[in-house]
Amino acid sequence: MGTDPGSAAVAVADMLREGRFADVEELFAPSLWDVVPEGALRAGWESQFPVLGPVVTIGNPVSEPAEGDLVRVSVPVTCERGGLTVEVSVDGDGKLHDLVLAPPAAPWAPPRYASPRKFTEHEVTVGSGALAVPGTMTVPRRRGPHPGVVLLTAGPFDRDLTTGPNKPFKDLAWGLASRGVAVLRFDKVNHVHAKVAAEPGFTMVDEYVPHAVAAVRLLQRQPGVDPERVFVLGHSGGGKAAPRVAAAEESVAGLVILAGDTVPLPRAILRVARYLAELDAGPAMDAAVESFARQAALVEDPGLSAATPAAELLFGLPASYWLDLRDYDPVATAARLEKPMLILQGGRDYQVTVADDLVRWQAGLAHRPDVVIRVHESDDHLFFAGSGASTPADYVSPQHVDPAVVADIASWLAPRHWGRVPRIRYTRTR
Numbered sequence: 001m002g003t004d005p006g007s008a009a010v011a012v013a014d015m016l017r018e019g020r021f022a023d024v025e026e027l028f029a030p031s032l033w034d035v036v037p038e039g040a041l042r043a044g045w046e047s048q049f050p051v052l053g054p055v056v057t058i059g060n061p062v063s064e065p066a067e068g069d070l071v072r073v074s075v076p077v078t079c080e081r082g083g084l085t086v087e088v089s090v091d092g093d094g095k096l097h098d099l100v101l102a103p104p105a106a107p108w109a110p111p112r113y114a115s116p117r118k119f120t121e122h123e124v125t126v127g128s129g130a131l132a133v134p135g136t137m138t139v140p141r142r143r144g145p146h147p148g149v150v151l152l153t154a155g156p157f158d159r160d161l162t163t164g165p166n167k168p169f170k171d172l173a174w175g176l177a178s179r180g181v182a183v184l185r186f187d188k189v190n191h192v193h194a195k196v197a198a199e200p201g202f203t204m205v206d207e208y209v210p211h212a213v214a215a216v217r218l219l220q221r222q223p224g225v226d227p228e229r230v231f232v233l234g235h236s237g238g239g240k241a242a243p244r245v246a247a248a249e250e251s252v253a254g255l256v257i258l259a260g261d262t263v264p265l266p267r268a269i270l271r272v273a274r275y276l277a278e279l280d281a282g283p284a285m286d287a288a289v290e291s292f293a294r295q296a297a298l299v300e301d302p303g304l305s306a307a308t309p310a311a312e313l314l315f316g317l318p319a320s321y322w323l324d325l326r327d328y329d330p331v332a333t334a335a336r337l338e339k340p341m342l343i344l345q346g347g348r349d350y351q352v353t354v355a356d357d358l359v360r361w362q363a364g365l366a367h368r369p370d371v372v373i374r375v376h377e378s379d380d381h382l383f384f385a386g387s388g389a390s391t392p393a394d395y396v397s398p399q400h401v402d403p404a405v406v407a408d409i410a411s412w413l414a415p416r417h418w419g420r421v422p423r424i425r426y427t428r429t430r
Helices: 005-017 021-025 040-046 168-178 194-198 204-220 237-248 265-279 283-300 319-326 330-336 354-365 392-396 403-413
Strands: 055-058 062-065 071-079 082-090 096-102 119-126 133-140 146-152 182-186 225-235 255-258 341-346 371-376 425-429
Touching: 005 021, 005 055, 005 062, 005 071, 005 082, 005 096, 021 040, 040 096, 040 283, 119 168, 119 182, 119 204, 133 168, 133 204, 146 168, 146 204, 146 237, 146 403, 168 182, 168 225, 168 403, 182 204, 204 225, 204 237, 204 319, 225 237, 225 403, 237 255, 237 330, 255 403, 265 283, 265 354, 330 354, 341 354, 341 403, 354 371, 371 403
Parallel strands: 146 182, 146 225, 225 255, 255 341, 341 371, 371 425
Antiparallel strands: 055 071, 062 071, 071 082, 082 096, 119 133, 133 182
16 A cells, blocks of 8 residues: 555555455554554444445545644545545555544534633643644633633543544533633643553543643633632543542532542453443454453452553553552542532533442532532433433534533632532432
């Protein structure tokens, strides 16, 4: 295969259509081998077609520069009942550093609860030096001082938590700013600087704390923002990390935790893999679960050391990451903070669950009079409302964050709450 990025990407799409998964895997750069479990490529590709039907055509590639010498290429694939996009990052030798099967690009439209005339947005830089990242400041137009909130996402996501055609963090930013809350969101360091996550010594602290603290301080300096009322809002892994950020930055006024996971991550990953395998049973999914189980066992092995190769561990993250997580308890850290908290959970969430994760927040914070806990029964992991069992397919149709969630957060952040101490509440909404 030639090294022209567009031709390379189209060839990859052709190989996938023909079921030549081993040929595609031979093109993987070491960094991609580290994060793709055995059998996952086949499982991911074959899981698309019960809904989409067979491939009909492969379209023309669209290329754009990426990090370093990489080129990002998107190839549209049309099927009988829909389509998807094969997205790859290619180097000058034709090696693949990333491969994503994404829904066709669709324009994001504002949710009904967002009123763009009520706020302004401008770009900012979060952090400094080689690992600085871009972000967006969303500020209400009306006179302040306003409460402010910094958004933290899980995984190597962009500032909008872009998932298929959806942008849940943009929903939150626009919805909250329409209600008088200033919001700062930014691209994760391992989204902008992907190689940092593979470096020896990398931990959750490196993943979250420096940029979150820089973002808090930047938002505190924003005209119209009350520097004493700047909060941190974390979703999923960002919710797990939020207490750690507040412990590192005393000026954080409080926490909003959305679907914050509390189960040790290797066990949660294996639980999710098994759930997905039940939805789409078959040899490929069984192989993927076995691969995750093997990697999770290594991560939890008491003999894990800094010398254990990252390639043998979950997501190709170095042993330092997993060793650090062993010593971090998000609930215990939150319990030691003298800061108010709002904890929200989706009742249909299969990634972070009421039964496994939320119950630990409840048990650990039951003694705290300034904690509000609420379950939105119809919401999934991204706080999209729906019905029935949640599946990954729910994320690929255009949706918006549940307006009740935006209202909960905005109401809790409102100035009238300060100066009084709310009793702990655990409620469910439908």
